[in-house]
Amino acid sequence: MKTLWYVAGTLALAVALAPQSRAEDSDMPEEVRMDVKRIYPLGEQFDRHHIQQTCPAEKATTRFRCFRTTYDRVVKDREPTVTGYVLLLSIGTVVLAEERQKILDSSHSESEQQGELQRNTLDTAELLIETLERVAKKAKLIAQEKPVAETLRNTLLSRAESVLKTRAVGRSIASTELVPGAAPSNGQANEIRREALLERLSGLSPK
Numbered sequence: 001m002k003t004l005w006y007v008a009g010t011l012a013l014a015v016a017l018a019p020q021s022r023a024e025d026s027d028m029p030e031e032v033r034m035d036v037k038r039i040y041p042l043g044e045q046f047d048r049h050h051i052q053q054t055c056p057a058e059k060a061t062t063r064f065r066c067f068r069t070t071y072d073r074v075v076k077d078r079e080p081t082v083t084g085y086v087l088l089l090s091i092g093t094v095v096l097a098e099e100r101q102k103i104l105d106s107s108h109s110e111s112e113q114q115g116e117l118q119r120n121t122l123d124t125a126e127l128l129i130e131t132l133e134r135v136a137k138k139a140k141l142i143a144q145e146k147p148v149a150e151t152l153r154n155t156l157l158s159r160a161e162s163v164l165k166t167r168a169v170g171r172s173i174a175s176t177e178l179v180p181g182a183a184p185s186n187g188q189a190n191e192i193r194r195e196a197l198l199e200r201l202s203g204l205s206p207k
Contacts, residue, residue, distance in 0.1 A: 035084035082145040128160040
């Protein structure tokens, strides 16, 4: 059940891409076609055989941190089309799901495991929200991609809200209160981050 929503998310992304995948290649805008060609191959860089070559200077990083470095570089090089953002999100979702499974299979204590799972959930929510924000701010939206953008918006809003409104197991409101002058615990830091992400999400929801 813990990983079920990842499956639903992947299916939703496939639906979002459907209008493009059903179109004849000649009907796909050139900008979109070029984005697919440059972003789709990135997925293989995050498998177990290529991760060290992908981020060789960050040997201590997680696969998701490595993915985020690549995500930021791709966006900086050239703003993706909506389809490009969907492809990037698809890659990140798979990486996060595999990291989550690795956490579940670990021999860590229950408290350590819960903290790692919560961080994984927050990483996921942040990726969903950032994708929503970036697509919403696009100055140019190709006409053929409008249905993709709308499907993406509706899907990710509900998914991010669902993820963030589920508190970590055993969390209580009292446990998130900070003692003046004290550094927040991992649980408190996660809860503070969750509240900040909910605030960002509220700015994306329909008024």
